[in-house]
Amino acid sequence: MNEQNRGAVLVLNGSPRKNGVTSSILRMIAEEAGSAGARVEWVDVNSLSVRPCIGCLKCRPDKKCILPRDDGHRVGELIETCSALVVGTPTYWGNMSGTLKILFDRNVPAFEHYVLNTLRFPAPKHNGKKAAIITASLAPFPFNQLSSQSRGAIRAVKTVLNAGGFDIAGTINVPLPKEGAVIGQRWAAKAKALGRSLAGSVAIERNGSLQNNDEPAGGITR
Secondary structure, X not given: OOHHHOOEEEEEEOOOOOOOHHHHHHHHHHHHHHHOOOEEEEEEHHHOOOOOOOOOOOOOOOOOOOOOOOHHHHHHHHHHHOOEEEEEEEOEOOXXXXXXXXXXXXXXXXXXXXXXXXXXXXXXXXXXXXXXXXXXXXXXXXXXXXXXXXXXXXHXXXXXXXXXXXXXXXXXXXXXXXXXXXXXXXXXXXXXXXXXXXXXXXXXXXXXXXXXXXXXXXXXXX
């Protein structure tokens, strides 16, 4: 595992548009968290090489995926060891982006401990950790609140995070901006507040794990 990632805020950007609304909101969160002293790990999901899950179930309950090592394994290790998680995705058919879904499908054991063929419920691995969900769509308000639009994307990501035991600190659901790609002050302010909140949530764990060591500077790792 990537033990150095403990104490970090992990940002998973599921948008293929690096300057789009979702990516821009995520960048605001990451920069604010970094400015508040948190170490931020940034992952552009669409730039990864991740094979789809083949449904063999060989990874249950806590084994590694048997597919040849790729970026799915690497990001899974980041998920396992992060102290807070931010997931951003555009809304596609009322759901998360396909590349993000493939990444999550490959990493079930990074979120929960599940023993096959038993009556035991899956055990979440991230109880108490904070998370945030960001999405945007071409649907104007209030239609973006429909379950067939952005609300559905948030629900899909929340299903994954809830399985892991994450505490959802906040969600941002940006409708079609009236000014095109311009992000209004309301969303910018909410993104920055989320960044500060997530940085605060990892501070105790980070300080506790470092005790007698030098504290790493905050910032964003890509």
